[in-house]
Amino acid sequence: MLTALIGFAGLLAVAFLGFPLGLSMLLAGFVGVGVLRGWTPALETVSQQIIDVALNTNFAVLPMFLLMGAFVYRAALSDDLYDCANAWFGHLKGGLALATVAACGGFSAISGSSAATAATMAKVAVPSMRRFHYADSIAAGTVAAGGTMGFLIPPSAALIVYGILTEESIADLFIAGILPGILTIAIYMAVIVLLARLRPKDCPRGDKAGWPERWRSLYRVWAVLALFLLILGGISFGMFTPNEAGGIGAIGALAFAIGRRRMTWRILFEAILEAARTSALIFTIIIGALVLNNFVILSGLSFEMVEWIETLSLPPIVIILIILGFYVVLGTVIEGLAMIFLTVPIFVPVVEGLGFDLVWFGIVMVMVVEISLITPPIGLNVFVLKSMLPDVPLSTIFRGILPFFAADIVRLLLVVFFPAIALFLPRILS
Amino acid sequence: MSRFRLAYLVFVAAGVFAMSALTFVDVIGRYFFNAPIPGSFEIVGLILGLSVIGAFPLVTLSESHITVDLFDRAFVGRARIVRSFVVRLGTAAMMAFMGERLLVTAFDEMKADFVTENLGVSRGPLLIVMSAILFVTALGMICVMVHRYRNPAGKAESVD
Numbered sequence A: 001m002l003t004a005l006i007g008f009a010g011l012l013a014v015a016f017l018g019f020p021l022g023l024s025m026l027l028a029g030f031v032g033v034g035v036l037r038g039w040t041p042a043l044e045t046v047s048q049q050i051i052d053v054a055l056n057t058n059f060a061v062l063p064m065f066l067l068m069g070a071f072v073y074r075a076a077l078s079d080d081l082y083d084c085a086n087a088w089f090g091h092l093k094g095g096l097a098l099a100t101v102a103a104c105g106g107f108s109a110i111s112g113s114s115a116a117t118a119a120t121m122a123k124v125a126v127p128s129m130r131r132f133h134y135a136d137s138i139a140a141g142t143v144a145a146g147g148t149m150g151f152l153i154p155p156s157a158a159l160i161v162y163g164i165l166t167e168e169s170i171a172d173l174f175i176a177g178i179l180p181g182i183l184t185i186a187i188y189m190a191v192i193v194l195l196a197r198l199r200p201k202d203c204p205r206g207d208k209a210g211w212p213e214r215w216r217s218l219y220r221v222w223a224v225l226a227l228f229l230l231i232l233g234g235i236s237f238g239m240f241t242p243n244e245a246g247g248i249g250a251i252g253a254l255a256f257a258i259g260r261r262r263m264t265w266r267i268l269f270e271a272i273l274e275a276a277r278t279s280a281l282i283f284t285i286i287i288g289a290l291v292l293n294n295f296v297i298l299s300g301l302s303f304e305m306v307e308w309i310e311t312l313s314l315p316p317i318v319i320i321l322i323i324l325g326f327y328v329v330l331g332t333v334i335e336g337l338a339m340i341f342l343t344v345p346i347f348v349p350v351v352e353g354l355g356f357d358l359v360w361f362g363i364v365m366v367m368v369v370e371i372s373l374i375t376p377p378i379g380l381n382v383f384v385l386k387s388m389l390p391d392v393p394l395s396t397i398f399r400g401i402l403p404f405f406a407a408d409i410v411r412l413l414l415v416v417f418f419p420a421i422a423l424f425l426p427r428i429l430s
Numbered sequence B: 001m002s003r004f005r006l007a008y009l010v011f012v013a014a015g016v017f018a019m020s021a022l023t024f025v026d027v028i029g030r031y032f033f034n035a036p037i038p039g040s041f042e043i044v045g046l047i048l049g050l051s052v053i054g055a056f057p058l059v060t061l062s063e064s065h066i067t068v069d070l071f072d073r074a075f076v077g078r079a080r081i082v083r084s085f086v087v088r089l090g091t092a093a094m095m096a097f098m099g100e101r102l103l104v105t106a107f108d109e110m111k112a113d114f115v116t117e118n119l120g121v122s123r124g125p126l127l128i129v130m131s132a133i134l135f136v137t138a139l140g141m142i143c144v145m146v147h148r149y150r151n152p153a154g155k156a157e158s159v160d
Helices: A002-016 A021-037 A039-054 A057-074 A078-089 A095-111 A114-131 A136-151 A157-166 A170-198 A211-236 A242-259 A265-299 A301-311 A316-330 A336-353 A358-372 A380-388 A394-417 A420-429 B003-032 B040-054 B056-061 B078-111 B124-150
Strands: none
Touching: A002 A021, A002 A265, A021 A039, A021 A265, A021 A336, A021 B078, A039 A265, A039 B040, A039 B078, A057 A095, A057 A114, A057 A157, A057 A242, A057 A265, A057 B003, A057 B040, A078 A095, A078 A114, A078 A211, A095 A114, A095 A136, A095 A170, A095 A211, A114 A136, A114 A380, A136 A170, A136 A358, A136 A380, A136 A394, A157 A170, A157 A265, A157 A336, A157 A358, A170 A211, A170 A242, A170 A358, A170 A394, A170 A420, A211 A242, A242 B003, A265 A301, A265 A336, A265 B003, A265 B040, A265 B056, A301 A336, A316 A336, A316 A358, A316 A394, A336 A358, A358 A394, A358 A420, A380 A394, A394 A420, B003 B040, B003 B056, B040 B056, B040 B124, B056 B078, B056 B124, B078 B124
16 A cells, blocks of 8 residues: 555656646556556556557547547537527526527537636627626626536546446446436526526526517527437447447537538648647546556555445545545646546545445546536636636636536535435436 | 648548548448448558557647646756756657557567458558657657757647
């Protein structure tokens, strides 16, 4: 255990120095395995992990879904999604904020990027809410919180990464994310309804759209919604593997962008390169995390942690709550994906040792990471929003986020205490 | 943008797009024509290696890897310069290390006449290309390090 702790201290020192996280983990894992088992096995471990990750067809799911997101992002779908949600919800009290949450859910599901969703929706939704005299705190808080949903609603890069690191089925993780994703949208909408009751002047009604306008707005986005349903339905009912769904999603999204006359050779090239770059930086960390994982297993750290936890005689659910509390605190200083990579090798064996389902824990972990995106002082989405709305003070944005933060804690506890919310669909569909 | 750089970017982009296109055609072929592409699953894996490792120079030389920047502000003045120097040198060393590992594996596989399960092809040449990309990335990182040391305010793109 001492070796493992020294290894982690070394890892943190190198990472905090500013060394790329993936390479820090690779270095710490390599040195750790070398010290525990000798340098030849350590060298072989590094070779094996690079090959296992870089040439593993199952991991192609990541670049393919990233490519789908890049195409959809460039198809300028956000305006149409928002107009559609606005046509259906805008006339209600707090309707523009409700429309923003619905559009954020739709956009983040397809684009898979929280930051892209927050940035895009800030441009699309906030001017409209300001025109109707929504309070800046509510407008900014809605977009910042709504943007976080990209982490959970499948197909999500975070779930793919978790699946790769833990060898859990990516299809099961996607299916398990559906109900918690719907729950998130429902709870965020409930927050807005409540705010509209408490502060009606800050969340007025928008214009009421007629039925022809509503159907027209739906017509403009039906193709991408159909693509989303095809991918999710295909995976859920066993028609496609996640890899195949990724291929269909990417080419389908390209066809969608071409159909909307948004695709040029230059945009196509940029979108593919963006997916390639993001894949490379995530793969670097996956390779590092898996080498580190070997070191953690060899060191017996997880086994000793489970033994130590058992001596505390605490109920397992209390241990889970302590781990989640740790995540919330860690999320205030470390970026979301980095947090997953750093902690999965330590906590997942502990959670498994306590007898919990790892698909459920994956969903719970991703939900906590979502929360970290809006938690001060480094909530990524907050800063994305601040850069898009420089005239809105950070304190106003954080004030607007507070009700959503409280809602996040509630939905997290719901999924923790009622695991069926995550596990019901994977169980009946498998 | 130099022609070489453009050609390289096209090579990486073609790889990433090819994975999706091949998977798409395979699924359509299987469901609608009962004719999947033989070995497509394996081909996608091989392209994945080439395109992901191929994108390493793009993220490494532009210094856009995920980092924990919690203590960035603690490094000022000379300490910042020294830190950047160490991080870039270390990054170059790790890229070279990964490249060396792939090269050793390539020679091991070729020596053992290892071939893939379905297509029956050797991965050796592919691993050598991937290894070469990592060595070039390491070299490029050293160029970035020297360039940034001489022009602290310059942009990485100018090094490309």
